Amino acid sequence: MQQLLLLTLSLLPWMPAFHCEVTLHGEYSALEGQSLTIPCHYQPKYASNVKYWCHGKTREFCTSLARTDGPRSINPAVEKVSIFDDPIQLLSTVTMNNLKQGDSGWYMCGVEIGSMWKADDVAHTYIKVIHGWSNVKNPVSGMEGSSVTVECLYSERLRHLNFLSFISCHSLRTRFLFRHKQIYKRDSEKTWCRSGDPRSCRSTGSEGSYEDSSVAIRDDRIGAFTVTFKKLQTGDTAWYWCSAGQEKTPVQILVTPQPTATATSRSTPPMTKVPEPHVDSKDSIDTRNNHDHLLAIMVVCLCVIILGVVAMVARKLWSYYRKDSVLREVAKMKAKYNGYSVDVDDLQSVAVVFLNKNSEEVHS
Structure with a gap:
């Protein structure tokens, strides 16, 4: 699974969607009869390549409208479609004049690669021509x-x-016939x-x-x-x-x-100066940064102190535990030496009597 993911990530840069070699705005709209100018940007490596503009969404079914290697436009404002390439700005500009509703659809701005192993780099846009x-x-x-x-x-x-609507109604039982006529004027x-x-x-x-x-x-x-x-x-x-x-x-x-004079006098005091927006100076920024550094140092020191206290308490507890263990071992050894099998905790209630030789002689 990991190898498949690595293979997919390695192929992403070769996919057309991740190239972005040619960029174009996604949608344009214009009124019927107007002109439209569309910028098409490309990468520096395509500065000397041929650029073209065609009507369609796929290269195989795209009707060519203008090419940079075609006849140079004498008057772009009169021609239906023209394209101008500026290699310095890395920009080709397309101009469409006298748009009709039938011109609505998908268009393609492309850079011709001229290689059978690599497809042209293109970008698409949709143009909507509006009547009304x-x-x-x-x-x-x-x-x-x-x-x-x-x-x-x-x-x-x-x-x-100019539309003039004439409605003529003819009654035949419950039927009505409506006729609309459109009259065109200059x-x-x-x-x-x-x-x-x-x-x-x-x-x-x-x-x-x-x-x-x-x-x-x-x-x-x-x-x-x-x-x-x-x-x-x-x-x-x-x-x-x-x-x-x-x-x-x-x-x-x-x-x-429009605000009245009374409302203005009530809402706005006379000769009141609007405060300017506060802008931090360099000194205030440096001071705030120093405060932040001091705060960070204090937090670190506090953490170190807390850790030290915890370590000291833990050491004290461990020492007490070790000392108590040693005392228990000593008590057990004494009990064993004296021939007693009682538990160490019971030794607290046992009385030990020591007899010397003199006392033995007296009793005997």
């Missing part, structure tokens, strides 16, 4: 009385498309509405703009629809819609009430 609206920022917040601008971006098809009107209030809708009209005392609306006709609140009020806090025909996107406006 996109918010630059949501929610949008501002202080009461200030000005704030909302920007909604829209895709290419909404530049020249310039699509953009509308700004407060959610739940159809009477609040303001349209750009044929001129591409609208303005009154509270808001200014402008459509640049190339993908940006902006709404500017000239002077925010607390009642402007709500959800709104950027719309063109049947396509729309929600935007939330948050208005912060």
Whole structure:
């Protein structure tokens, strides 16, 4: 089992997932009709290799779109796809213009190795092309009385498309037939509405703009629809819609009430200086380090003292035990010598009488 684990670990550096020779962001999204620039980084050893960009997830089924060894781009802003390699920065840059929904999918940035024994080093990314609206920022917040601008971006098809729905109902017993027709116009009107209030809708009209005392609306006709609140009020806090025909996107406006003079005087004392964040100086850091060292030394000394006390107590106990054992052995030897078989503990209650020669003569 251990040999199998070592073999697996030794093979990890040779697996593609652990190479990271080519790096690329995992996912991109863009509105239809917009352009997208994608950086692709590689290792220094690939500075002179050919780089390529293709549509697909596997090398065998990847449609080549641009290569660094192909014809040099005269005008990258006009071409559908172009690639530029910078060996100094170790970076190849891919530019995709005039994106369509059909361009959504997996793409591959690769470095051509040119060897039959080693596959190309590649990185993958997924590009999602959106038809409709996109918010630059949501929610949008501002202080009461200030000005704030909302920007909604829209895709290419909404530049020249206006939907007018006609519903005709024909009654035949309990059946209804609904017919919807779409009418295309050169310039699509953009509308700004407060959610739940159809009477609040303001349209750009044929001129591409609208303005009154509270808001200014402008459509640049190339993908940006902006709404500017000239002077925010607390009642402007709500959800709104950027719309063109049947396509729309929600935007939330948050208005912060302006603090009154009374509230300000109560909450903030006059001439109060906000303390700056404390930053430790070098001296304080050195002092703290010295304290830490002293504390560590004290802890070590305390541990040594405790160990010494424990050792002394243990030695005393051992000496007492040895002394008691010697006394017991001496007592046993005395008892054996005098012809007694009594236990040593019983000797405490035994009286010993010594007789000399004179006493024997008297008794006899």
